[in-house]
Amino acid sequence: xxxxxxxxxxxxxxxxxxxxxxxxxxxxxxxxxxxxxxxxxxxxxxxxxxxxxxxxxxxxxxxxxxxxxxxxxxxxxxxxxxxxxxxxxxxxxxxxxxxxxxxxxxxxxxxxxxxxxxxxxxxxxxxxxxxxxxxxxxxxxxxxxxxxxxxxxxxxxxxxxxxxxxxxxxxxxxxxxxxxxxxxxxxxxxxxxxxxxxxxxxxxxxxxxxxxxxxxxxxxxxxxxxxxxxxxxxxxxxxxxxxxxxxxxxxxxxxxxxxxxxxxxxxxxxxxxxxxxxxxxxxxxxxxxxxxxxxxxxxxxxxxxxxxxxxxxx
Amino acid sequence: xxxxxxxxxxxxxxxxxxxxxxxxxxxxxxxxxxxxxxxxxxxxxxxxxxxxxxxxxxxxxxxxxxxxxxxxxxxxxxxxxxxxxxxxxxxxxxxxxxxxxxxxxxxxxxxxxxxxxxxxxxxxxxxxxxxxxxxxxxxxxxxxxxxxxxxxxxxxxxxxxxxxxxxxxxxxxxxxxxxxxxxxxxxxxxxxxxxxxxxxxxxxxxxxxxxxxxxxxxxxxxxxxxxxxxxxxxxxxxxxxxxxxxxxxxxxxxxxxxxxxxxxxxxxxxxxxxxxxxxxxxxxxxxxxxxxxxxxxxxxxxxxxxxxxxxxxxxxxxxxxxxxxxxxxxxxxxxxxxxxxxxxxxxxxxxxxxxx
Amino acid sequence: xxxxxxxxxxxxxxxxxxxxxxxxxxxxxxxxxxxxxxxxxxxxxxxxxxxxxxxxxxxxxxxxxxxxxxxxxxxxxxxxxxxxxxxxxxxxxxxxxxxxxxxxxxxxxxxxxxxxxxxxxxxxxxxxxxxxxxxxxxxxxxxxxxxxxxxxxxxxxxxxxxxxxxxxxxxxxxxxxxxxxxxxxxxxxxxxxxxxxxxxxxxxxxxxxxxxxxxxxxxxxxxxxxxxxxxxxxxxxxxxxxxxxxxxxxxxxxxxxxxxxxxxxxxxxxxxxxxxxxxxxxx
Numbered sequence: 040x041x042x043x044x045x046x047x048x049x050x051x052x053x054x055x056x057x058x059x060x061x062x063x064x065x066x067x068x069x070x071x072x073x074x075x076x077x078x079x080x081x082x083x084x085x086x087x088x089x090x091x092x093x094x095x096x097x098x099x100x101x102x103x104x105x106x107x108x109x110x111x112x113x114x115x116x117x118x119x120x121x122x123x124x125x126x127x128x129x130x131x132x133x134x135x136x137x138x139x140x141x142x143x144x145x146x147x148x149x150x151x152x153x154x155x156x157x158x159x160x161x162x163x164x165x166x167x168x169x170x171x172x173x174x175x176x177x178x179x180x181x182x183x184x185x186x187x188x189x190x191x192x193x194x195x196x197x198x199x200x201x202x203x204x205x206x207x208x209x210x211x212x213x214x215x216x217x218x219x220x221x222x223x224x225x226x227x228x229x230x231x232x233x234x235x236x237x238x239x240x241x242x243x244x245x246x247x248x249x250x251x252x253x254x255x256x257x258x259x260x261x262x263x264x265x266x267x268x269x270x271x272x273x274x275x276x277x278x279x280x281x282x283x284x285x286x287x288x289x290x291x292x293x294x295x296x297x298x299x300x301x302x303x304x305x306x307x308x309x310x311x312x313x314x315x316x317x318x319x320x321x322x323x324x325x326x327x328x329x330x331x332x333x334x335x336x337x338x339x340x341x342x343x344x345x346x347x348x349x350x351x352x353x
Numbered sequence: 354x355x356x357x358x359x360x361x362x363x364x365x366x367x368x369x370x371x372x373x374x375x376x377x378x379x380x381x382x383x384x385x386x387x388x389x390x391x392x393x394x395x396x397x398x399x400x401x402x403x404x405x406x407x408x409x410x411x412x413x414x415x416x417x418x419x420x421x422x423x424x425x426x427x428x429x430x431x432x433x434x435x436x437x438x439x440x441x442x443x444x445x446x447x448x449x450x451x452x453x454x455x456x457x458x459x460x461x462x463x464x465x466x467x468x469x470x471x472x473x474x475x476x477x478x479x480x481x482x483x484x485x486x487x488x489x490x491x492x493x494x495x496x497x498x499x500x501x502x503x504x505x506x507x508x509x510x511x512x513x514x515x516x517x518x519x520x521x522x523x524x525x526x527x528x529x530x531x532x533x534x535x536x537x538x539x540x541x542x543x544x545x546x547x548x549x550x551x552x553x554x555x556x557x558x559x560x561x562x563x564x565x566x567x568x569x570x571x572x573x574x575x576x577x578x579x580x581x582x583x584x585x586x587x588x589x590x591x592x593x594x595x596x597x598x599x600x601x602x603x604x605x606x607x608x609x610x611x612x613x614x615x616x617x618x619x620x621x622x623x624x625x626x627x628x629x630x631x632x633x634x635x636x637x638x639x640x641x642x643x644x645x646x647x648x649x650x651x652x653x654x655x656x657x658x659x660x661x662x663x664x665x666x667x668x669x670x671x672x673x674x675x676x677x678x679x680x681x682x683x684x685x686x687x688x689x690x691x692x693x694x695x696x697x698x699x700x701x702x703x704x705x706x707x708x709x
Numbered sequence: 710x711x712x713x714x715x716x717x718x719x720x721x722x723x724x725x726x727x728x729x730x731x732x733x734x735x736x737x738x739x740x741x742x743x744x745x746x747x748x749x750x751x752x753x754x755x756x757x758x759x760x761x762x763x764x765x766x767x768x769x770x771x772x773x774x775x776x777x778x779x780x781x782x783x784x785x786x787x788x789x790x791x792x793x794x795x796x797x798x799x800x801x802x803x804x805x806x807x808x809x810x811x812x813x814x815x816x817x818x819x820x821x822x823x824x825x826x827x828x829x830x831x832x833x834x835x836x837x838x839x840x841x842x843x844x845x846x847x848x849x850x851x852x853x854x855x856x857x858x859x860x861x862x863x864x865x866x867x868x869x870x871x872x873x874x875x876x877x878x879x880x881x882x883x884x885x886x887x888x889x890x891x892x893x894x895x896x897x898x899x900x901x902x903x904x905x906x907x908x909x910x911x912x913x914x915x916x917x918x919x920x921x922x923x924x925x926x927x928x929x930x931x932x933x934x935x936x937x938x939x940x941x942x943x944x945x946x947x948x949x950x951x952x953x954x955x956x957x958x959x960x961x962x963x964x965x966x967x968x969x970x971x972x973x974x975x976x977x978x979x980x981x982x983x984x985x986x987x988x989x990x991x992x
Contacts, residue, residue: 068814071895075810076822079803079866086841086863087829093840146729153726164726166979168733173975173982175924177942178964182740185957191752193739193763227732232986239987247439250406255453255500256427259721265452269443288833291926295946309835316839317931329836336831 098327104320115327125328128306131218135307136286139225140279146226147233148275152263154234155241165235172231180295183224187211187296214304217297221305225292229285233278240274241267273347280343287339288332308332354382354417355507355540357403362412364398364564372398374564376412380542385534387543387555390587395564396544397512403542404433404510416507427456432501433510436517438493440485440500447481450500471502474533491522498530502537509541515550527553548588552576560584582706585631585699591676594637596630596669597703612648612669620700620709627703632693634663637675639683640692647692655685664689737968744772744962751958772962781936782963785944790970792854792940793922796861800918803862804869805911809899811870812877813885823874830867834927837863842931856932857940861922868921869914872988876910877903913985916978923971941967 098115102108119125154165171179186193187210195207211217244267252262290309293299299306299314306314308331316325357380364373373395380386388396401407403414405426414421421429432453440449447468454464472478475495485493494514501509514530515523531554534541545551551558552572560567560575560583568580572588579585585593598607600616604624607616614630616623640647648668656663657679664675664683668691675691683689700709743751745768776782811823841860842851850856880903888898904911929940936948945963949956975982 068895069816072810072814072816072819075806075814079807079826079862079870080822082799082803082859082862082866083826083829086844086860087832087837090837090840090844091832093843094836097840149725150729153722153729156722158722162979164730165983166976168729169975169979169982170737170972171733173920173971174737174968175926175942175971177926177946178967179736179740181945181960181964182736182743185743185961186736186739188957191957227736231733235983236987239983245437245439247435247437248441250404250426251433251435251439251500252441252452253406253426254404254431254433255504256456257452258427261456266441284831284833288835290835291942294926309833312835313838313927322839326836326839329833329839332833332836333831336833340831 094326100323102323115324124303128311132307138222142226143229146230150234151237169231171228176291217305236278358415360413363410365410385541385556387551387558389551390561394561400544430507432504432506434497434514436513438497467503471499511543582701591674593631594673596671598628609669629701631699634674634676636697637691640690649690744965772958776959785941789940792857795858797918800862800865807870808873812874865918872914913981916982917985
């Protein structure tokens with residue numbers, strides 16, 4: 040009576056089995072996660088992880104364009120450390136990163152505080168302040184180069200007519216001046232990033248706190264130092280780290296502004312690595328030069344993570 | 354002498370919104386003045402103008418004899434307790450309370466003494482080394498009050514300080530604040546939307562609506578002699594019952610469906626007009642025998658509260674509430690006769706809503 | 710607004726604000742003036758008494774025509790735009806999927822993967838360009854747009870993933886659970902319920918990725934060798950300087966025209982861009 044019937048009910052068609060297995064697969068968190076992550080991870084592995092390992096390998100060989108070269112151990116690295124141009128480039132990179140970050144932070148913070156007030160045209164001003172950051176670096180760097188041109192500089196013109204100089208300023212023709220000019224352009228470009236991000240952070244601070252501080256007798260500077268700055272520290276830290284990573288590995292700006300000159304005095308690690316690796320075709324040495332950036336970046340991020348963790352626990 | 358004089362105060366925002374309209378107020382030395390009203394009535398804006406946190410559109414504010422219109426907040430010698438406490442999250446309780454004194458360069462020993470004294474008064478000595486996020490709501494509120502006390506200001510300003518506390522705590526803190534005011538003897542301006550707080554805390558109360566002052570007076574004055582329908586309905590809980598009545602042409606009777614009463618002598622000139630009658634729930638008594646001033650109705654809902662019973666019913670076409678002794682035994686849908694003392698009736702002009 | 714003395718407002722606000730605005734926007738003004746200035750006026754030395762560099766009295770389009778006709782600038786514009794759109798598209802798809810997986814699904818190694826993706830951001834392009842050139846050549850993608858369309862996502866995906874991860878975390882779980890009770894599969898709930906709600910976040914990531922893509926230089930420089938494959942940044946740098954002579958008029962016109970598309974797209978989506986920028990830091 041019932042036996043045969045029950046058996047029939049439990050028997051699913053092949054089709055039904057296939058469909059239910061597929062849905063079970065899509066339901067499974069693990070399988071779905073794997074499927075979703077696959078394309079992104081694939082691109083990152085193929086175009087970052089793999090080349091990174093290759094770069095490590097190259098740096099240990101004497102590979103050049105056209106010939107495979109042979110294993111040379113750390114020869115490329117020692118050569119770099121004894122190379123006076125590289126030493127200069129390393130010093131330049133630290134100088135450039137340090138000063139640009141300091142100025143970007145100070146000016147960005149100031150601008151954020153200004154933008155945090157209510158005034159007419161606020162939206163337009165805020166939007167246009169981001170332009171230096173939006174516009175391709177190469178293009179705006181050219182505009183600056185034109186502004187620094189030895190013969191036609193508008194800044195020389197302005198300063199001359201304001202009576203401040205009698206002879207032209209050697210903006211890009213002297214190594215020291217050129218590095219400061221690069222800091223200026225980098226600051227100009229990166230300041231909006233700091234400003235907008237710090238502004239967002241400022242807006243999370245309840246206005247009550249500033250009002251209470253004002254009632255407590257704190258003037259504008261005290262309010263900033265005792266209330267705003269401590270509360271902004273986490274955001275500031277993150278922004279600074281992002282910026283340091285970008286600035287330390289910067290290539291475009293110096294390449295366009297000075298090309299590394301005059302006489303290799305304004306090279307950054309990245310531009311020098313390019314000159315050696317691509318310009319002279321010494322791929323192995325170029326890779327080694329680039330790798331000098333990695334430990335510094337890693338250290339910066341590591342310090343930031345420790346700091347943030349300590350602040351979270353405080 | 355820390356009086357606060359507000360004359361013809363107005364606040365208009367850029368978008369045209371007129372938040373405070375021609376406010377005139379004289380707060381006496383050591384007085385606890387409460388500004389009360391529904392949200393958007395302008396009470397907080399007025400307070401903030403006294404504090405210097407909002408620009409004044411027109412009018413004048415004096416603290417003592419000094420006109421403070423253009424003085425920044427820190428120069429007005431006032432202290433404020435914010436609704437959300439505004440405690441500095443990264444500073445300890447001690448530093449929170451000491452901050453104002455440190456900004457004014459008080460010597461260290463003085464700062465220590467004042468903070469300790471305030472902490473003692475408020476019972477938070479054990480919390481001095483903690484950070485705000487480690488405190489409960491009630492504790493944070495005390496720290497906020499403590500921060501105001503240490504400054505020994507001329508005037509205390511309170512911006513709805515109890516609204517973020519749970520009901521029980523609120524009642525407790527109310528009593529403590531009153532005790533504190535008696536002890537410190539400092540002028541205070543207190544803003545709230547809760548009429549119970551206004552009645553229990555204020556020496557005088559200002560009722561505001563839509564930017565205008567409706568009435569200023571001692572709590573019992575507002576309760577017994579409300580100046581208009583709004584004040585009558587705002588003060589007292591459950592709210593006063595209102596009925597619309599039409600007056601007969603000869604001015605002697607006022608009636609609406611199911612309700613008819615004699616118009617008192619002084620109002621007989623209102624013949625042919627419309628009136629609003631107001632009577633408080635506690636003024637309605639269960640009638641005994643043959644009272645002339647009464648009416649019969651059927652009870653809809655009975656709400657026993659333990660200390661009293663609320664009877665909900667309809668009379669004169671309007672829903673009403675009566676407050677009776679807990680011993681009364683009335684059930685829903687029973688018929689009841691209520692009586693009112695003529696002296697406890699309030700009359701308002703139907704259009705202007707002013708008391709008559 | 711706190712009451713403050715009137716003169717303070719001028720000193721502390723209007724003056725600095727004006728200074729910032731001039732500082733920020735002057736180079737663009739200069740770019741534009743130079744682009745429309747005839748060559749004859751252009752090369753007036755800085756000490757010449759009648760030099761008036763701040764404006765031009767005879768605006769001209771000669772540089773515009775020169776740029777369009779004698780160089781491959783229009784092609785560069787097209788290339789850059791196409792590459793930006795495709796790489797942004799690829800990164801958005803990968804980033805949205807990955808962001809969702811990391812934010813919503815529980816599986817072993819999800820924290821590790823999140824950190825790993827973060828680490829890839831640390832590896833600068835200036836380190837990878839040397840071996841990448843070889844890989845691109847081996848895949849026979851050299852000098853084709855696909856070289857960039859596939860490599861740009863390497864720095865766009867981590868950013869998109871992060872941003873969208875943070876965004877997904879703010880969407881309440883109840884939405885999905887309700888959908889699944891209503892009969893949708895996990896995948897269906899993701900696509901039909903969650904993604905539409907996340908569109909603002911996706912727009913933010915997209916517009917930010919778009920601007921980053923326009924800004925890229927070194928990969929384009931290395932992988933693209935022929936003039937008709939170059940992107941705007943590379944083309945302007947390599948083709949407008951002939952033998953040590955800078956054709957500033959055309960250069961500035963090129964810089965100006967090269968900036969316009971990005972600026973235009975940005976101006977339509979400013980709020981989204983700002984959300985993207987700040988979200989990446991908070992995440």
